Amino acid sequence: MKLLLVEDEAALRKTVVDALCQNGYVVEVAVSFAQAYEKIKLYRYDCVLVDLTLPDGDGLDLVRALKADCSPAGVLVLTARNGLDDRIKGLDLGADDYLVKPFHLSELNARLRAIIRRRQFQGQHHIVFRDLLVWPELNEVLVRGQPLALTRKEYDLLLYLLANPGRVLTKEAIAEHLCGDQVDAADSLDFIYTHLKNLRKKLQERGADNYIRTLYGVGYKLSAE
Amino acid sequence: MKLLAATTRYYVPLMAGLFALTSGLLLLRLNWALRHEADEQLYNEQLYVQQLVAREQRLPPTLFAYQLSRSSSPRPTGFSDTLLLDPVEQELVPHRQLTFRLLPVAAGQPAEWITLRKSLVETHDLLRVVLGVMLGALVVLVFGVIGLNRWLARRLWGPFQHTLARLRAYDLHLHQPLDLPAPAIAEFAELNQALNQLSERLVADYENLREFTENAAHETQTPLAIMQAKMEQLLQAPSLTEDEATMTLLGELLQATQRLSRLHQALTLLSRLENHQFAPAQLMPVSLDQVLRDRVAVLEPLLEARALHLNVDIAPDLPTRAMHPGLADSLVHNLLQNAIKHNYPGGHIAVALGPTAFEVSNTGPAIEGEPTRFFERFRKHNAASDSPGLGLSIVQHICAFYGFRVRYDYDANPVRHTLRVEFNQRSGGVGAPALEQAASHRQ
Structure with missing residues (x-):
């Protein structure tokens, strides 16, 4: 998977690149509008992550350029502005999704996964994790070949964990993923606990290994070992 | 009290006082002049009588007996006042009299005392007339001054009233200085100029503040994003698992970083x-019922986790509203979140969306204090709460922006908190005219 990250803030760029590389992506970076424009014209990417506020141009113009070229690349808009307006504008222009800064890196992973899945595999994609097999387009989960019935939120939670294997996911990141970023995370921690407990129970009932680790006070982690 | 009434209040007594004083003086002076005139005439008559006697001529007969009386017995000489009975009108009339001793022309003849008199009744009448005219003039003058002031109030104070009306209607949010005209009256022109300068400074300061807020908001977002991303990466460090x-x-x-970012x-x-x-x-047509359904779906797990019973009542065939979709979502979300937050586990929430109002009511612990203060920023029911307490303040601001009315009601038994947003109450607010404008654009 080849990604282009357009971000002018060096410190943020480095961290995001690190996180994406850990997840197995090949990441190229562009630090300015001009550089980004050149790269999207010259190369093909699976997904382009565009920061809207660039020193020498508007990130939305990059989205327009990609759409004008009928590029197959997915577009994820990153915005530092108070998102309300840009979200709508970005999505209207054909961006696949948006993330408002500051965002959770695990959320970025999940969104990227979803975009790439939608764009590239057209329903042919499945996720395998240890004894788990998930067909996202069919909303089907199999544990050791046995179908597993999950509620909508439990299923979303599982997909989120699967998008971030081996990463520590904070409770807040999970809460925001499940309830939208407007939800006050402090109010929603108890329901995450409930959902995780139920998900674990269901997995164990089907004989799955216990790969969801609890990191006390911090969050959870889908352990690859 | 009006400025004009205040000045009139001083002006009229002063005028009346001065008028009374001058009238009195005039009266005295006139009285003195008239008496003096009478004295002079009497003196002239005395000289005339003395000349006649000296030339041994007879004194001419007088028309009225009282005008000249002769006596051989001595009388006090000189001017004096006296009252004589007017035989016609049968009343006492004041007279001025001059008595002198007529020296005998020939020796041996007895001395004679002659008294000359002049009636002062005309003098008194004249004084009365003068006084009457003066008083009349005073009354006319007082009413004239009051009338003039009233007229001036309308005419001269016009620019002032205009300035006042403009100041009352002034809205800093429009980013426009006052731009008052320069009237002909120097004081008002000066006032308007000072106000124009003041409003220009205000607009400039406000603009600076706005820019600063905007820049600060934008610039803090980036370091916050970096902090959050770096910490999340740090969490992944293998050494930390131990x-x-x-x-x-x-x-x-x-968590603290995220709170800061949320607050921001x-x-x-x-x-x-x-x-x-x-x-x-x-602005775009937003169907609030859809927004509400979406929000309820998103918040469902929260409701479940707290075992809250939600009852949603959406009226059929609701019209769309011209709103910013993000703000519509924020309004609905904050009201719902508020109802979830301030509730008992296992409590109830009732949501009703109609064509004219959106109402969210919930059970929950009784809240002490002034209901209007719930909309204040950083107002928390529970000081230990992690949430910044801005939800209802945001609700109020969105409502004010669109000219909606938001009301809080509290029922004590059973405890029920109700927040009601009434649409179409387009009383003031810049959002309201903008809304109408947008609506007309689409037609």
């Missing part, structure tokens, strides 16, 4: 609402 204490510390640090977003939204920075161009 070190639970550090990991907990880091987790808490991350809420404050930015509030300041953008206050500064009317949502352009009418971004």
Whole structure:
């Protein structure tokens, strides 16, 4: 998977690149509008992550350029502005999704996964994790070949964990993923606990290994070992 | 009291006092002049009588007996006042008299005392007339002054009233200086000039503040994003899996950063609402029922986790509303979140959306204090709460922006908190005219 990250803030760029590389992506970076424009014209990417506020141009113009070229690349808009307006504008222009800064890196992973899945595999994609097999387009989960019935939120939670294997996911990141970023995370921690407990129970009932680790006070982690 | 009434209050007594004083003086002076005139005439008559006697001529007969009386017995000489009975009118009339001793022409003849008299009744009448005219003039003058002042109030104070009306209607949010005209009256021109300068400074300061807020908002977002991303990366460090204490510390640090970021977003939204920075161009038809359904779906797990019973009542065939979709979502979300937050586990929430109002009511612990203060910023029911307490403040600002009315009601038995947003109450607010404008654009 080849990604282009357009971000002018060096410190943020480095961290995001690190996180994406850990997840197995090949990441190229562009630090300015001009550089980004050149790269999207010259190369093909699976997904382009565009920061809207660039020193020498508007990130939305990059989205327009990609759409004008009928590029197959997915577009994820990153915005530092108070998102309300840009979200709508970005999505209207054909961006696949948006993330408002500051965002959770695990959320970025999940969104990227979803975009790439939608764009590239057209329903042919499945996720395998240890004894788990998930067909996202069919909303089907199999544990050791046995179908597993999950509620909508439990299923979303599982997909989120699967998008971030081996990463520590904070409770807040999970809460925001499940309830939208407007939800006050402090109010929603108890329901995450409930959902995780139920998900674990269901997995164990089907004989799955216990790969969801609890990191006390911090969050959870889908352990690859 | 009006300025004019105040000046009149001083002006009229002063005028009356001065008028009375001058009238008195005039009266005295006239009286004196008239008596003096009478004295002079009497003296002239005395000289005439003396000449006649000296030339041994007879004194001419007088028309009225009282005008000249002769006596051989001595009388006090000189001028004096006396009252004589007017035989016609049968009343006492004041007279001025001059008595002198007529020296005998020939020796041996007895001396004679002659008294000459003049009636003062005309003098008195004259004085009465003068006094009457003066009083009449005073009354006319007083009413004239009051009338003039009234007329002036309308005419001369016109520019002042105009300035006042403009000041009352002034709205800093429009980013326009006052731009008052320069009237012909120097004082008002000066006032308007000073006000123009003041409003220009205000607009400039306000603009600076707005820019600062905007820049600060934008610039803080980036370091916050970096902090959050770096900490999340730090959490992934393999060495941390063994070190639970550090990991907990880091987790808490991350939570604080997220709180800061959330607070920052809420404050930015509030300041953008206050500064009317949502352009009418971004208005689009929003169906609130859909927004409500979406929000309820998103919040469902929260409701489940707290075992809250939600009852949603949406009226059929609701019209769409021209709103910013983000703000519509924020309004609905904050009202719902508020109802969830301030509730008992296992409590109830009733949501009703109709064509004219959106109402959210919930059970919950009784809240002490002034209901209007719930909309204040950083107002928390529970001081230990993690939430910044900006939700209802955002609700109020969004409602003010669109000219909606928001009301809080409290029922004590059973405890029920109700927040009601009434649409179409387009009383003031810049959002309201903008809304109508947008609506007419689409037609």
